[in-house]
Amino acid sequence: MAITTKKTPVIKLRDLKKRFGIGDAEAYALDGVDLTIKNGEFVAIMGPSGCGKTTLLNIIGLLDRSYFGQYELDGKPVDSISRRKQAFIRSKQIGYIFQNFNLVPRLNIIENVALPLTYSGVTRVNSLIVASDILKLFHLNEREYYMPHQLSGGQIQRVAIARALVNKPTIILADEPTGNLDSRSSHIIMEELAALHSVGNTIIMVTHNANLTTYASRVITMLDGKIDTDSREMPKPEKPKHKRPKAKKTKKKLTAKLKRKKK
Amino acid sequence: MTRLLILNHIHNAKQSLQSSRVRSALTMLGVTIGVASVTAILALGSGAGRVINDQINMLGGNIAVIRPGVTVNPINNITQPQNNQGYATSSLSKSDLEKLKKIKHIDLVAPLMTLGGTITADSPAPANTKILATTPELAGISNLKLREGQFLGSEINENSAVVGQQLSINLFGTESSIGSKMTIHGQTFIVVGVLKPLNNPINYNSIDFDNSVIINYSMGEKLYKNNAQIQQINVRSDSINNLDQVVKDINTVLLKNHDGEKDFSILVGDQISQPTNQLFFSIAGVTAAIAAISLFVGGIGIMNIMLVTVAERTREIGIRKALGASNTDILYQFLIESLAISVVGGIVGYIVGYAVAFIVSEFLVFSPVINWQVALTAMTISIVMGTVFGLYPAIRAARSDPIDSLNRHN
Known part of the structure; x- marks a missing residue:
């Protein structure tokens, strides 16, 4: 199959279903999701609470394995990938940013950032060096040996982003990354994500905040476990066959019309 | 994809044990007592065996x-x-x-x-x-x-x-x-x-x-x-x-x-001293059974503490899994932690055991024997203890669902 576009699909979901409970209590968190996300997209997923956004993100992030339907990552069905290999993909290819930061409280900042490197086989010393370098990018190099509880929310989230990026992943999953932050910090974080997007990373972000979707290249809204609207699949406004009326002209026409009515 | 995380795990175990010193020390104490009694019995038992051998030689046959x-x-x-x-x-x-x-x-x-x-x-x-x-x-x-x-x-x-x-x-x-x-x-x-x-x-x-x-x-x-x-x-x-x-x-x-x-x-010949020998072995056997009970209790202590540790760190396990830790990585992390407890406890127990043996031998007719067999036994017991009693908590940690773990509140 010839690749027609530069952007290849990295994530392909077909009729994805996720069920919670059994019998009477059965409920579908995801009820037939079809979604293709291409390399380099910045996707914002929106929707009311309980519509399955986070579940979707967990499945994409290979954390949740109990689902029905098809999930292909880089053209490979995820079912056929061994658990160990999946863990390796998580450490190499996927960066996870959580709403509640999820730093390990026992470890200091630099150790937290170095954590994903440990699991991809980098030696301890090297991983600390790399972690230190990335913390510099986030202007946190002076806080390297602080414990997580000694930092502010915005700083912690920056640490969490640094941790998500330390392995240079191609896919970044963010689950309400600004949910616990004030608007100023939110925008700083969003600028960081936008910058990551601009260098070609795929970002999938779950958010409640409609303002943040302006950073995204594609907005998906979900409702009751299904994709409700998708900005990419919406019909683009077709190019008019005839020339658009000039704005000035239209204005004149309108004023003339109004004048006529008044009369 | 070979990943040698052993050093990381050891560092981690050290950090974790240091973060709750009293708890770790008390858990180690259980192992120490068990290993110390085994060491003392073996050291004194070998001493008694030596006495009997000397007698056989003295008998002239x-x-x-x-x-x-x-x-x-x-x-x-x-x-x-x-x-x-x-x-x-x-x-x-x-x-x-x-x-x-x-x-x-x-x-x-x-x-x-x-x-x-x-x-x-x-x-x-x-x-x-x-x-x-x-x-x-x-x-x-x-x-x-x-x-x-x-x-x-x-x-x-x-x-x-x-x-x-x-x-x-x-x-x-x-x-x-x-x-x-x-x-x-x-x-x-x-x-x-x-x-x-x-x-x-x-x-x-x-x-x-x-x-x-x-x-x-x-x-x-x-x-x-x-x-x-x-x-x-x-x-x-x-x-x-x-x-x-x-x-x-x-x-x-x-x-x-x-x-x-x-x-x-x-x-x-040997038959003459055998009864004495046998008696010694049976005394040692009974004492060893008591030591085994203390080892078992010590092991239960390890398991208990490791289960608490795993429960406390459920969220951390979830985070680690999300960041790319495989089940095996988590398993080894906790197994090495329990091994650290049992091995350190075992080393201390070995030393304490000999100290006790030498003190006790002051009141006996024979002195304890220092040999590699006793050291090996003490070491084996500690390693086996750490593995056996650490395995269940470690498996529990490894098998935990990452999403459930992440959603767990600290």
Whole structure:
């Protein structure tokens, strides 16, 4: 199959279903999701609470394995990938940013950032060096040996982003990354994500905040476990066959019309 | 995709154990106590084994021991010569003794007869005092040396007695008690000799010579109204090469004398010391069982603490999994943590065990042995403990669902 576009699909979901409970209590968190996300997209997923956004993100992030339907990552069905290999993909290819930061409280900042490197086989010393370098990018190099509880929310989230990026992943999953932050910090974080997007990373972000979707290249809204609207699949406004009326002209026409009515 | 995370895991374990020092120390204490008791038992057990080996060498190998009854359980063997089977009649008799003396190549024959009853002297005799009636030949067979005076002999008065050094002190308040008098079964005995301290209460005669009084066999018979109860007959052949022949002859003679009933046993070489050995092993076995219980309790402690640790760090496990840790990584992380507890506890236990063994050996006749077997056993026990009791919590951690773990509130 010839690749027609530069952007290849990295994530392909077909009729994805996720069920919670059994019998009477059965409920579908995801009820037939079809979604293709291409390399380099910045996707914002929106929707009311309980519509399955986070579940979707967990499945994409290979954390949740109990689902029905098809999930292909880089053209490979995820079912056929061994658990160990999946863990390796998580450490190499996927960066996870959580709403509640999820730093390990026992470890200091630099150790937290170095954590994903440990699991991809980098030696301890090297991983600390790399972690230190990335913390510099986030202007946190002076806080390297602080414990997580000694930092502010915005700083912690920056640490969490640094941790998500330390392995240079191609896919970044963010689950309400600004949910616990004030608007100023939110925008700083969003600028960081936008910058990551601009260098070609795929970002999938779950958010409640409609303002943040302006950073995204594609907005998906979900409702009751299904994709409700998708900005990419919406019909683009077709190019008019005839020339658009000039704005000035239209204005004149309108004023003339109004004048006529008044009369 | 080889990932050697062992150093990371060790670092992690160190950090984790340091973060809750008291808890870790208390858990280690359980292992320490268990390993210390095992180490002490093994070290002292090897010491006791050495004592017995020395005795076998000292015997010279040309000694046979005849005991009443057929040896079924070696443990019974050692209890038989002692007089605690009071109402069981010994199958060995005086006529056996006379017949034995006539066998070719037999150098010395000495019957051992322990008597009940109390000794009356200046001070009362301690409870564990043995009254032994035997012939002068015993000195030759069992290599008894005198501190002063002389051993029993046909040329001296029948009412003579030889006492052990410790008994001499207990009875008369002095080591030089020659000429002192004591009363046994209403009969007065005069001390003619004091034995050199042997300091081996563990021996094939089952008699602690330091704490016994030895009287003439004929007197023993008299005190029991000519109804001798022989608990053991020691026989020495004239040469080690003739021992086999001597044993055969003894068997034939005694069988004939007992109307073909095999109600005695003849022990040679290792067999003689075996009962003692066996007894030691069984004592060590019982103590080891107690140590095993303490090890088990210590192991339960490890498991308990590891389960708490896993529960406390459920969220961390979720984070680690989300960041790329595989189940195996998590398993090893917690397994190494429990191993760290058990190995450190084990090393401390090994040291404490030897300290205890050396302190205890001050009160015993043998000293503990330091060898690699004990070290290896202590190390193996700690590693096995850490693995066995750490495995379940580690598996639980490894199998936990990452999403559930992440949603768990700290």
